[in-house]
Structure formats: C-alpha cells, structure tokens
Amino acid sequence: MIKKHWWKALGVVLLIYAFTVGLLVPLKPGIQQVSPRSADAGTPITVLVNGYNTSYPADPTAIRAWLKVDSIHALAANSIRQTSRRAIELDFVLPASLPSRADVMPASLIIDEAQSGVQVLPDAVFIRQQVLDPAAGNIAWSQTVIQDLHKTSGMNFPFRNILKETIRNTYFHVSLWFAMLFLFIASVYYSIKHLRTRELIYDHWAESFTRIGVLFGILGLTTGAVWARFTWGAFWSWDIKQNMTAIALLIYLAYFVLRNSFEDAERQARLGASYNIFAFSLLIPLIYIIPRLSDSLHPGSGGNPAFGSEDLDNTMRMVFYPAIIGWTLLGYWLANLSARLLILREKYLSE
Amino acid sequence: MRIRILSIFCLLFGTTIPLSAQDGGLVDFMDSIGKIYVVVGVILVIFIGLVIYLIRLDRKIARLENQIMDND
Amino acid sequence: MALIREIGWLLKKELTLEYRMRYAISGILLYVLSTVFIVYISAVRIDGAVWNVLFWIIVLFASVNAITKSFQQESGQRQLYYYSLLDPRAVILAKGLYNCLLLLVLTLLTYACFSFVAGNPVKDAGPFFLAIFLGSLGFALTFTFISGIASKADNRATLMAILGFPLIIPILLTMVKMGAQSMGLIQGNSIRSDIATLVGIDLVLLAVSLLLFPFLWRD
Numbered sequence: 001m002i003k004k005h006w007w008k009a010l011g012v013v014l015l016i017y018a019f020t021v022g023l024l025v026p027l028k029p030g031i032q033q034v035s036p037r038s039a040d041a042g043t044p045i046t047v048l049v050n051g052y053n054t055s056y057p058a059d060p061t062a063i064r065a066w067l068k069v070d071s072i073h074a075l076a077a078n079s080i081r082q083t084s085r086r087a088i089e090l091d092f093v094l095p096a097s098l099p100s101r102a103d104v105m106p107a108s109l110i111i112d113e114a115q116s117g118v119q120v121l122p123d124a125v126f127i128r129q130q131v132l133d134p135a136a137g138n139i140a141w142s143q144t145v146i147q148d149l150h151k152t153s154g155m156n157f158p159f160r161n162i163l164k165e166t167i168r169n170t171y172f173h174v175s176l177w178f179a180m181l182f183l184f185i186a187s188v189y190y191s192i193k194h195l196r197t198r199e200l201i202y203d204h205w206a207e208s209f210t211r212i213g214v215l216f217g218i219l220g221l222t223t224g225a226v227w228a229r230f231t232w233g234a235f236w237s238w239d240i241k242q243n244m245t246a247i248a249l250l251i252y253l254a255y256f257v258l259r260n261s262f263e264d265a266e267r268q269a270r271l272g273a274s275y276n277i278f279a280f281s282l283l284i285p286l287i288y289i290i291p292r293l294s295d296s297l298h299p300g301s302g303g304n305p306a307f308g309s310e311d312l313d314n315t316m317r318m319v320f321y322p323a324i325i326g327w328t329l330l331g332y333w334l335a336n337l338s339a340r341l342l343i344l345r346e347k348y349l350s351e
Numbered sequence: 352m353r354i355r356i357l358s359i360f361c362l363l364f365g366t367t368i369p370l371s372a373q374d375g376g377l378v379d380f381m382d383s384i385g386k387i388y389v390v391v392g393v394i395l396v397i398f399i400g401l402v403i404y405l406i407r408l409d410r411k412i413a414r415l416e417n418q419i420m421d422n423d
Numbered sequence: 424m425a426l427i428r429e430i431g432w433l434l435k436k437e438l439t440l441e442y443r444m445r446y447a448i449s450g451i452l453l454y455v456l457s458t459v460f461i462v463y464i465s466a467v468r469i470d471g472a473v474w475n476v477l478f479w480i481i482v483l484f485a486s487v488n489a490i491t492k493s494f495q496q497e498s499g500q501r502q503l504y505y506y507s508l509l510d511p512r513a514v515i516l517a518k519g520l521y522n523c524l525l526l527l528v529l530t531l532l533t534y535a536c537f538s539f540v541a542g543n544p545v546k547d548a549g550p551f552f553l554a555i556f557l558g559s560l561g562f563a564l565t566f567t568f569i570s571g572i573a574s575k576a577d578n579r580a581t582l583m584a585i586l587g588f589p590l591i592i593p594i595l596l597t598m599v600k601m602g603a604q605s606m607g608l609i610q611g612n613s614i615r616s617d618i619a620t621l622v623g624i625d626l627v628l629l630a631v632s633l634l635l636f637p638f639l640w641r642d
Contacts, residue, residue: 019394023390164385165386165387168390169390169393215404219396219401223396223397226389226392226396227393230378231389247592250588250589254585257582257585258582258586261582270638270639278569278631279590282565285593285620285623285624341408345415349418349422
C-alpha cells in the first residue's frame, strides 16, 4: 500500500505545506505609499509615509530616514513624527541643487528602525531642480552616511510595492507553470518509449501527460490573467511570456487535433508521438530563448535569469521548490488516473 | 449531472460578472488588505479548474462502465 | 558514403520532377508575385517596420504553400518503392535540402519584388541575408517534417497550418528581429546571439528530423 502510493501522499503533503506556509508567513514590513511623489530642490518638504506590516515606535528618535538619489548621495530627514504604527511624517530640507546635471532625479526612500528593520521604496520621490550646480549638490548630498541598518527578524516574504501579498501567487501560478513543463517532459519521455517499443500503453501515458499539461497550462494562463489584472492593470497585457504560453498551448491543442484526424489507434499513437517530440524540441527555444529577446513585465527580462536573488529570496525558495514538486506529483496523479482509464478502455473495448 | 454543470456555471459566472463590469468597487476590494484577495482568486481558479477536470474524468469513467456493461 | 549518393540521387529526382511539373513551381512564383502586389496596392506607405514584418509574413505563407505538396506529388506506390530501396534519413535530408533551396529562391525573389515595389530599407545586408539563409533552413526543416506528418491525414492543408504555425514562431520572431536590426530599426548588438539562436534551432530540428522520420514514413 505505502510502497505503491507514497508519491501521492508526498505530493499532497508538499502542497499542504506550500498552502499553509505560503499563506501564513507574513510579508516583510515595507513602505506602501508616500506623498508627495515629486518635489522641488531648495524647498522643505514633508513626506507622509504609509507603512505595510510596520510597527513604527512612538519615540521618533528610534526611527531614521533618508532620501537616496544614487549609490553615494543621500539626505537624512530633519525631523520625524509618528502618527500611528502604520504611518509617519518625515521632514526634509532639500538642498538647492542635485549632485547631477539631470533636471529630475528619482530618490529612493529608506526608513530604518529596530523592530521592523530597514524598508526601501525605490523611486519614491522625484526631485526637480532649477539651478544646475553638481559641485554644490555633491557637497550638500554627501553630509550623511547610511549605516548600522537593522535586519528584519523572523521568517518573512519580501515586500514588493506593486505585488504586496500577491507575491504568494509564486507558489500557485509560477509553480503550476513549472509543473506543466515537467508534465510535458514526462509526455515526451513516454512518446520516445512508445516509438522504441510500439507498445500502446506508453502512448496512453504520453497522451494523459499532455492532457494534464494542457490543463495546467490553461490554469497557469487564467491565474496569470487574474494576477496581471490587479498588478499590471489588464488581464492580457501582450506580455511576451503570456503570448509564449498561449503559443505553447496552441502547439499541444494541435496535438489533439492531429490525433483525432486518424481512426487507427496505432497511427494516432505513432504520428502523435513523432509530433510530440518534434514540438517539444521547438518549445524549449520558444519558452526560454525568445522571452529574453525582448522586454517583458515578468521578472528575468533583459537577459537576466528569472528569479534572481532580488525576486526570490531564500525564504521563498523554501516554499517555492516544494510547491513545484507538489504540483508535479499532483499532475502525475491526475495523469495516472487518465492513463489507467485509457488502458482499461483499450483492453475492454478493443474486441 | 445537469445540476452539477449548473453549479459550475454559477461558480464561474459568480466570479466573471463583476470582473467584466470593470467597476471600481471590485478593484478597490481586490486592492484592499495588501491585495490578498488576488491570491484567493488565483487559488479559486485552480480549484475550479481541477473540479472541472474531475467532472470530465467522472463522465468518462461512467461512459466506460456503461459500455462494459453493455458488452457483457 | 552511400547516404550521400542516395541524397544526390533523390535531389536530382526532385529537380527533374519539379522541371516536369513546371506549373507547380510557377504557381508558387505567381503566388509570391500577386501577394507582393496586393500588399503593395493595399498599403498606402510602407515604412521600415511594416516592410520587415510584411516581408517575413509573405515568405512564411509562400513557404507553407511551397512545402505542403512535398510529400503528396508522388503516388503512394512510387513512394513505397522508394521506401523499400532507400535509407529514410536520405529521404528526409534530400527533401529538407531541396525545400531549403526552393525557399531560398522564393525568399530572394520575394526580396527582389518587394524591394522593387516598396523600396529597399535594408542597410546592413550581411545579417539580413544570413537571416534569410538560416531562416529558410529552419522553415524548410520544420515544414518538411510537418508535411510528412500531415500527408498521412485527409485534412492536409488545415493540419499544415495548425501544426506548423505555432512551431515556426521562434524562428519567425528571431528573423523579424534580425531583419529589424539590419534596417537599423532597433539598436543593440545582439546579432551574434540571434544567429546563435537560429543555428541552434536549425541543428536541433535537423537532429530531431533525422531521428524521427524513420518512424513516420513506414505506413
């Protein structure tokens, strides 16, 4: 019993782990919103900050804050007021010039305090300047050094301003997509086995794996559309990775059309297997090479591998990899049911 | 069988109608509490997809059972 | 050695057949000419980006049309005769090579016609012709294999399109990108990696076709 079914239990356990840990671990404290988003150099500004999951202390001396325009130039806040655990007000006196000849420079906001750790919002405030004087700007923006930053304690997922809690979709949408790829690989494996042995059983396996792979692909596309609607603003943003997944689905739907064009089971199997292997050899460049050729909203565009240290930290990996294995095993289970059904049908209805 | 299909349709339409209406209320709702409802939506979509697959598998098995019965 | 001799023999046979059935090849040529003309009279002004995309789309449709007939112009019995005599790898290599030559001629003809009616925006000819060459090879290998599969079914033309078009996209996109670069439409020096992509795809296609074709033809 256990010897035969352990992988099903493993898949379920891994998925339960992914669901509970993936949903329960809190996000790192982060900066949700600031206002104003732009300011003129040479004027004092008050920046209202909305924190997410933060617990700003009532004592303002425990909080430190900086506006940072590049890797060496930063400006410390003059005074800090706490209005609630989730909100603070920062006063800055912007120097008359920026340390650059640009008309506008984006400044990142950095807030540091002991309990929540350091929080960064990139490009928080855009600073315009009228007087171009990089030398004076250089001096004015070099008065402070950012150091002794606190680390966030405990187990956390990273906070991304656009994504927020939806970063948890990594364990459902992204890992489902990886599972799809593994199912297609399994399908190719059985297609090869069929071509070598001519056993129809292997073709039933290949067909089942493709079927579940397509199911996972459709689910990946739909969940991706829902996620995209509320982060990028539209269900379908003509993002190249979305298009590529749609094309991959077209390829495998064509596989079923091809099979249905033949009456004879053996012909179905042989031609289907040949097409499956041929299509998979073109799917690899489709999925991995082409998205890197152009810009994408997905992480990993512009030549970087997807999920660098920025987007997938070690805590997320602890859930992400088990989730992939869990979804793959679940897909294997579903494909297993489908294949057993096909084998039974062939056995009982062939005579 | 018919009732099950109907309930699936209700589930689907229950989620798609407010989405297609594009009303600001839904976007606000999805944006609240750190967009956690987007995660709920994604999990719901996966669940519905798996249920639809189970229904199809169920029907196929039933059909095979009937055919085997008829053959005997 | 025997393989090369067989390929040479098959290539000669293809050429003779093509020469005997001149109406088929002239049909394709006319197809290219009329498509180019239709594109020319329907578009008011064709600038670089549109030129690039239209060019490759015309090439794509001309190739599908040219290669669909690849496995159906000979009778089943004659094919059976070849198959009992020849190595399947020689058959697919010869067909692929012949179709590649055919596509090269077609593409160059399209290029000449299209430049004649819509102007020639190609600034950097080297990468452009390299894209034509590598792309034709990829198109030829993919469509030859797909037509090998589709020829076994009744709904050939439909199958060619639904099986072939999604598969051709990586090659087509890389070619469009190389074309755009050779016209100076997009900046950057990714030509090398694009060429590497195309060469890689072509090699994979060649290997997979050689491995799989023996399973396809015995029917």
